[in-house]
Amino acid sequence: RxxxxxxxxxxxxxxxxxxxxxxxxxxxxxxxxxxxxxxxxxxxxxxxxxxxxxxxxxxxxxxxxxxxxxxxxxxxxxxxxxxxxxxxxxxxxxxxxxxxxxxxxxxxxxxxxxxxxxxxxxxxxxxxxxxxxxxxxxxxxxxxxxxxxxxxxxxxxxxxxxxxxxxxxxxxxxxxxxxxxxxxxxxxxxxxxxxxxxxWRVPLLTLMVFGAVGPLLGAAEAMLELVTEILTNKVGAYTGAKMQNVMPVRMRLAENKVRLDAVRGLFDAKIEFISDRIYGGGNLSNEERAEMRLVVSYVARESRAIVDELALMAGSRATFLDSPIQRFQRDINSLAGHAIFEFDHTADLYGGVMMGANFPDNAMI
The missing domain is CATH 2.40.110.10 (Butyryl-CoA Dehydrogenase, subunit A, domain 2)
Incomplete structure (x- = not known):
C-alpha cells in the first residue's frame, strides 16, 4: 500500500x-x-x-x-x-x-x-x-x-x-x-x-533515535533485495551482456551487501548492549548516551549512502513511479536530513568526550 x-x-x-x-x-x-x-x-x-x-x-x-x-x-x-x-x-x-x-x-x-x-x-x-x-x-x-x-x-x-x-x-x-x-x-x-x-529507565532520546533510524535501515535492506532481483535479470542496453556476468556489477553489489551487514550488525549490537545494561539493573552513562547518538547518526548516513548507490545500479527503470526503488530513495534522503541524524555535531560531541572535554549541559542525549 x-x-x-x-x-x-x-x-x-x-x-x-x-x-x-x-x-x-x-x-x-x-x-x-x-x-x-x-x-x-x-x-x-x-x-x-x-x-x-x-x-x-x-x-x-x-x-x-x-x-x-x-x-x-x-x-x-x-x-x-x-x-x-x-x-x-x-x-x-x-x-x-x-x-x-x-x-x-x-x-x-x-x-x-x-x-x-x-x-x-x-x-x-x-x-x-x-x-x-x-x-x-x-x-x-x-x-x-x-x-x-x-x-x-x-x-x-x-x-x-x-x-x-x-x-x-x-x-x-x-x-x-x-x-x-x-x-x-x-x-x-x-x-x-x-x-x-x-x-521506563531507558533514556528517552536513546529509545527515540534507535526507533527513528529503523525505517532507514529497513528501507536499505529492502532496496538490496529489489536491486539484486533487477540485476539478476537485467541485460545491458548497449552491450547485451547479462549483468549477473559483469564483474564490476557483481563487485559493487557484494560490497553494498557487506556494508549493509556491517551497519545492521552495529545497530543490533548496540541495541543488545543497551538492553543488557538496563535490564541488568544498570544505567547508561552520559558518555555512552552520546556514543549511542553517534551510532544512530552513522547508521542513518550509511543507510542513505547504500540506498543511493543501489538506486544508481538499478538504472533508469527504477525511476518509474510504479517502482518502490525511487520512493525508497526519495524517502531515505529526506529522512537522513532530519536533525536527530545530524552527524557532524554528534561526532564532535562524542569526539570531545573521548578526549576528556567537558560535557555540555544542553547536550541532546
Missing part, C-alpha cells in the same frame, strides 16, 4: 487497522493498563521491519507507537486520560517548543504553531513542547480536536506521513497533562513512581 499511501498523503486506514489488530500500539504501554511493556530491544526492530515495506508508514506508525513511552512519565491522572479507555493511544508529537504556555488557575493556556505533526490524521491526542513564562520548556498533550490543522504538507518525499502544521490559540491544558522536558529527558517524571519496570 506504499504507493496508495503516498498518493493519498496519509497512511491507509486498512494499514492502521492491521497494526491495531496486531497489537503493536500496546507494545510500549505499561502492563497495568493492559499493555505489552515489551523489552526495549524489540522496539527499534518494529520500526525497521515496517520500513522494509513503506518508510512513511514505519516513521508515522512507529512514532505513534513510541509516544506511548512518553506518557508513562506523566502523572497518574494523565496516564488514565490516555490509556483508561482502550489501553493505548495514538498520539502524534512535535519536539520543538514553537509555542508559549502561560500559567493559569489549574494549568496552562497554550498558544502557538507547531510544524511536522506527523500522523495527525490518525491521532487521539497530540504531544508538543512550549516555553513557560519562567523560561523553562515543558511537554504537554491535548486532544487532537483542540487543534486547527493547516494543510501544509506538500513535499516530494515522506508524503504519507501527513506532517501538517497545527495551531492553538489560548487553549487550556490542565496541569497534570504537563511535564518539564528536563524531567522527561532525565527519567525523573512522576509517572516512574508507578511504572517501575526496566523499560
Amino acid at each position: 506504499a504507493r496508495v499511501a503516498e498518493e493519498a498523503g496519509r497512511i491507509p486506514e486498512e494499514t492502521v487497522a492491521d497494526l491495531q489488530e496486531a497489537g503493536l500500539f500496546r507494545a510500549v504501554v505499561p502492563k497495568r493498563f493492559g499493555g505489552h511493556e515489551v523489552d526495549f530491544k524489540y522496539i527499534p526492530q518494529i520500526f525497521r521491519e515496517l520500513g522494509r515495506g513503506c518508510t512513511s508508514t514505519a516513521w508515522t506508525m512507529g512514532f505513534l507507537i513510541y509516544h506511548n513511552f512518553q506518557f508513562a512519565h506523566f502523572p497518574e491522572q494523565a496516564q488514565q486520560d490516555v490509556w483508561e479507555e482502550r489501553g493505548y493511544t495514538m498520539a502524534p508529537g512535535q519536539v520543538m517548543p514553537s509555542g508559549t504556555a502561560t500559567p493559569v488557575d489549574g494549568g496552562f493556556e497554550l498558544t502557538g504553531r507547531w510544524g511536522y505533526a506527523t500522523g495527525i490524521q490518525h491521532g487521539d491526542w497530540m504531544l508538543l513542547s512550549a516555553h513557560i513564562d519562567d523560561g523553562d520548556i515543558a511537554r504537554f498533550f491535548l486532544p487532537v480536536s483542540d487543534f486547527e490543522i493547516l494543510d501544509t504538507w506538500h513535499v516530494s518525499a515522506m508524503r504519507a506521513t501527513g506532517s501538517h502544521d497545527v495551531t492553538l490559540d489560548k487553549v487550556f491544558v490542565p496541569a497534570h497533562r504537563s511535564i518539564r522536558v528536563a524531567d522527561l529527558r532525565d527519567g525523573k517524571g512522576p509517572g516512574l513512581a508507578l511504572n517501575t519496570g526496566p523499560l
